[in-house]
Amino acid sequence: MATTSNGDAEAEKSSKIDGEEKTQTVPLLKLFSFADSTDVALMIVGTVGAIANGLGMPLMTILFGQMINSFGNNQSNNTDIVSIISKVSLKFVYLAVGIGCAALLQVTCWMVTGARQAARIRGLYLKTILRQDVSFFDKETNTGEVIGRMSGDTVLIQDAMGEKVGKFIQLISTFFGGFIIAFVRGWLLTIVLCSAIPLLVMAGAFVAMIISKMASRGQSAYGKAANVVEQTIGSIKTVASFTGEKQAITNYKKFLVDAYKSGVHEGLAAGIGFGTVMLVVFCTYSLAVYFGTKLTLEEKHTYSGGQVMNVIIAVLTASMSLGQASPCLSAFAAGRAAAFKMFETIERKPKIDAFDKSGKVLDDIHGDIELRDVYFSYPTRPDEPIFNGFSLNITSGTTAALVGESGSGKSTVISLIERFYDPQVGEVLIDNINIKEFQLKWIRGKIGLVSQEPVLFASSIKANIAYGKDGATIEEIRAATELANAAKFIDKLPQGLDTMVGEHGTQMSGGQKQRIAIARAILKDPRILLLDEATSALDAESEKIVQEALDRIMVNRTTVIVAHRLSTVRNADMIAVIHRGKMVEKGTHLISIVLPYYSFTCRANIMYT
Incomplete structure (x- = not known):
């Protein structure tokens, strides 16, 4: 256990550089790993719509070139020009109708499938959280983090696999469609204008890298801030009694400052990237006008004014589509970072699975309990053993009281019987059957638990x-x-x-x-009733009423009582004194000697077994 823990600690340390966590992401395609057949159909239709929508702008440049050529044709009379323009205008209408239908399919299908898959991920995440063993909550997660991921991170994931995907496919379609048309209409001018592409790609890559890193840091900071709020509101009476409002606000602001710095860096990177894209685009405008005019005036090239404008607008439209893809890349980066922890949790297989349907299911149990030579330490403190060869036997239908100093291991017995944890060595038996062999949900249905803080x-x-x-x-x-x-x-x-x-x-x-x-x-x-200091936090009057209720329900059940009060254990059939993880005394009823290992002076007669 210690080796495993040290390995985890080293792995955690290695994932940090200069005190900052590395950005961990999932592959983009993995975001769609929870899509069903309906989602696949929606994505296919949405992709077809996005491609058609993206081709609308390059096709428009052809019509624009035809319109310019018709204006510049001096051999045609006014009637011919009007006829040509009318036909071009009608083509614009047809194109508008086609783009409208394509855009409808694109946006509708991708938004619907994004919402469906995000809802499925939320449900799977909650289901996975609920099926985890208790050790997962001890060391790996907290309430604020879970709430933050379900409310905030799923929105980022939905954005990354919904509308933004359709928009990105549309822009890529515009990019390739624009250059194909540009090469067909005028390859030489197109090659010259292609000099702008490497700069555009470099700017986009820079933006995506920085935003991905900053988004991960911001999400982590917001998760910690949400945890502060959850703890503060959930314990508002304690906060008010100790006048801790200012401290809570200070802690919350500290995490918000971290998130704010990440947002500033993200905004700065996006601004520099977008500014670079616009600079390159307008410089390309200048180059295109100059070189296009030169080609038109030279007799050895048969470039018309319409062709030049067609190529210029097609190339610039295609190039601009790369710049417009920057928000999509940002959304993909943020979604991939947000999905890492959620998908990691969803894929986690707990050692103690509450949803596991396998295992024994009997008609009923008698309620015999035995802890046999148990060695146990908590996963969060593997180097601090709680039990070293601990054994305890409780007969069906009897009441056993566990007493001893705080931290001696009494409540650990309750946790092992409930199978919140499994011992590293040894067995926990119910009716002489290892508790691991039972279906977990069924056996817990036979056990009732009342804790100190209900x-x-x-x-x-x-x-x-x-x-x-x-x-x-x-x-x-x-x-x-x-x-x-x-x-x-x-x-x-x-x-x-x-x-x-x-x-x-x-x-x-x-x-x-x-x-x-x-x-x-x-x-x-329940056949087995576990009472973990069920009356220790009550006043004398309330304790009397609750104890009367407990006395009623303990009849004909195997009852295990963890207690610090004499009144709670006086009617027990067997009293076990636990000291530093070992049972040092075991007896039947209270009479007249002092238990030296108990946390208070108690008179009792120990009948050794």
């Missing part, structure tokens, strides 16, 4: 309780509130079960939140 969602009491079981009926919810000793206070509320609990349950007291959490856990009728 998490409630910003919805009604009924919705929070119903979260414990899919398709729960109102009768089952009411029965759960009765068992959790929560029915009395809920019935006194004006809206009863429909009462909103507020953000993170702020509208409920500590005891009320805990009883709602107990009702949620008991709703699925």
